[in-house]
Amino acid sequence: EVQLVESGGGLVQPGGSLRLSCAASGFTFSSYWMSWVRQAPGKGLEWVANIKQDGSEKYYVDSVKGRFTISRDNAKNSLYLQMNSLRAEDTAVYYCARGGSSGWINWFDPWGQGTLVTVSS
Amino acid sequence: QSVLTQPPSVSGAPGQRVTISCTGSSSNIGAGYDVHWYQQLPGTAPKLLIYGNSNRPSGVPDRFSGSKSGTSASLAITGLQAEDEADYYCQSYDSSLSGPNWVFGGGTKLTVL
Numbered sequence: 001e002v003q004l005v006e007s008g009g010g011l012v013q014p015g016g017s018l019r020l021s022c023a024a025s026g027f028t029f030s031s032y033w034m035s036w037v038r039q040a041p042g043k044g045l046e047w048v049a050n051i052k053q054d055g056s057e058k059y060y061v062d063s064v065k066g067r068f069t070i071s072r073d074n075a076k077n078s079l080y081l082q083m084n085s086l087r088a089e090d091t092a093v094y095y096c097a098r099g100g101s102s103g104w105i106n107w108f109d110p111w112g113q114g115t116l117v118t119v120s121s
Numbered sequence: 122q123s124v125l126t127q128p129p130s131v132s133g134a135p136g137q138r139v140t141i142s143c144t145g146s147s148s149n150i151g152a153g154y155d156v157h158w159y160q161q162l163p164g165t166a167p168k169l170l171i172y173g174n175s176n177r178p179s180g181v182p183d184r185f186s187g188s189k190s191g192t193s194a195s196l197a198i199t200g201l202q203a204e205d206e207a208d209y210y211c212q213s214y215d216s217s218l219s220g221p222n223w224v225f226g227g228g229t230k231l232t233v234l
Binding site for chain 2: 046
């Protein structure tokens with residue numbers, strides 16, 4: 001069974017940092033694009049970042065460029081999101097999601113259960 | 122403001138048919154990029170419902186169908202059931218000047234009356 005399990009969320013002060021992790025199992029992790037998607041409380045979905053199978057390509061939504069870094073460790077079947085200079089508007093549930101196994105990413109499937117990040121003083 | 126526009130809410134009685142629209146522009150749906158749909162039941166993570174405009178993943182009932190035309194796409198649900206009450210999101214790719222972007226609609230809350 002394909003499974004994605006996020007961890008690392010919590011309460012952090014504005015300007016602080018947090019590192020999210022996503023443990024993958026049930027599929028060949030190194031063969032897939034991986035992504036982070038977030039959902040602010042009571043709001044819709046927002047794509048955050050993508051990373052290619054070998055980590056050679058990374059893409060970010062404009063609002064997190066320069067502050068967030070997506071990375072992966074294929075030996076550990078793990079995806080990460082390093083979040084720096086956090087702002088109140090970064091408060092959201094962060095989902096780890098699997099992308100495609102080809103040269104590009106189209107849809108996200110499956111998704112993890114999410115981890116809540118709260119940025120507040 | 123979401124790049125893809127969905128109605129905030131739709132409703133229907135059990136057994137009825139409802140449709141949810143997703144309107145984009147020439148930089149996303151109108152540029153030929155595929156549309157995908159997700160269902161988010163209350164308190165749970167999103168689940169892929171339709172991919173590549175009209176394809177259903179294994180396990181998704183054929184009551185759910187998708188279509189795309191021009192700069193818009195639609196999700197249709199027939200034979201509405203109580204368990205279909207959820208939020209539905211469309212998603213596509215946008216080739217704007219700022220670089221690659223994977224975009225979602227604002228979401229539509231389906232209420233089964």
